[in-house]
Amino acid sequence: MNEKQYDIIKNGKGFIAALDQSGGSTPKALAEYGVSEDSYSTEDEMFKLVHDMRTRIITSPSFNKDKILGAILFEQTMDREIEGKHTGDYLWEEKGIVPFLKVDKGLAEEKDGVQLMKPIDDLNETLGRASERNIFGTKMRSVIKEPNVSGIKAVVDQQFEIGKSIIAAGLVPIIEPEVNIHSEDKAKCEEILRDEIFRHLNDLTEEENVMLKLSIPTQANLYKELTEHPRVVRVVVLSGGYSREEANEKLKKNEGLIASFSRALAADLNANQSEEAFDAALKDAVDTIYEASVNKK
Template identity: 75%
Template sequence: MQQSQLEKVKNGKGFIAALDQSGGSTPKALALYGVSEDAFSNEDEMFDLVHAMRTRIITSPAFDSDKILGAILFEQTMDREIEGMYTGDYLAEKKGIAPFLKVDKGLADESSGVQLMKPINDLDETLKRANERHIFGTKMRSVIKKANPEGIKAVVDQQFEIGKKIIAAGLMPIIEPEVDINSPEKEKCEALLKTEILSQLDNLGENEDVMLKLTIPKVTNLYKELIDHPKVVRVVALSGGYSTDVANEKLKANDGLIASFSRALSQDLNVKQTDEEFNAALEKAVESIYEASV
């Protein structure tokens, strides 16, 4: 793991950009960008279009290390190039931004009020490739919908079990047990989640540090104890379906919590914008998310 990137991610001012829409969410991301489904006839064409979108974002002058600490990539993006360099190398060397990789394979069906991650059968191979591509860390997502103690414990246990394998491979895991923003039991879910995470953190070994990616809590500063925990490098927040303005307002109220927004970062970008319009829209989003994070 690169010490300079660790230092930046741990102590830098800014936020983590999430550019990791995968197969299932890509058509939605493209539609939001103004590319309808009739613009592609197969998966390869779809991924070409989304890589063009991500390339436009990453190469924009608005996307820079003064305000962005890291960027989370989809596996295909890691294996593709930007201006003749692998995406991770381009981010690290040209932009000074730490590259992360989404490693989960999506969500299993709901059970006990939660959705665990599907098995990651090729994890060792993926982590090996991530190291070859100079990736700094990883991200994996589960979802909590109900305040079921057994379900929430299962989510956190699974996240930390895989997280330890990621640490052993020399990468920084972002543990992401998302609480559904529409859950009628959101506050209860978050209290249970915090307890389970603290229990896992207290049992980590000497060189086992993690990052956390959590839904912005209903109770302000609920996660301050996690943010201050010696085993936690950084706690970042997902926008979870909130609009940029709402997500930013909620984020500002929580000390030490920084953004890792996806939709909120790109919601005002459009394929038909001129470069000038595109860069201005991206700069506005980056600026607002940065301000909310610091």
């Protein structure tokens, strides 16, 4: 583990950018960026366009270590280059921003009110490549829709089981059991989830540390004790479908939590913007998300 990167993530002031839309969500991400589906005819062309979008974000002067601690990448983004360097190397060496990698393969069908992760058959190979590319940690997402105790337990069990393999490979896993913001029982889901996470955290050894990525809780400061647990490096939250303004306002009410936004970060960016307009829009997003992450009500 890179101790300098660990210190930045553990103690730095700022937030983590999520630039990890994968195969299924890439067309939507491109459409929101102003690139329609008739702009590409193959998957390779699609991923080239989304890498161009991410390159534009990462190389922008508004995307810098003063307010951004880390960035989560899609596997193809990690394997591609920016200005002659692999993306993770560029982030760390040129920007001082800690690189993470999304490792999950998407969601299984819903059962017991949740969606587990699909099997990650090539995890060891992916982790090996990630280590070679100076990746600090990983991220993997499950979804919780109903306050079903057995379903939520299965989600957290799976996350921590895979998380231990990631720790063994020398990386820090981001455990992401997202609670759907439209759940009718979102607050109850979050209470069950918190208790399940605590159970697993208390079983970790002193050498086993994780990060958590959670939905912004309905009850402010519900996760404050998680942020103080000795096995937790950092707790970040996703925007989850909230607008940037709404997500920021909710985040400000939660001590110890910082943002890890995706759509809320890139919502005002467009392929047709001039460089000046693009950088200004990104700067506004970065500034407001940073303020919500460091200044609490």
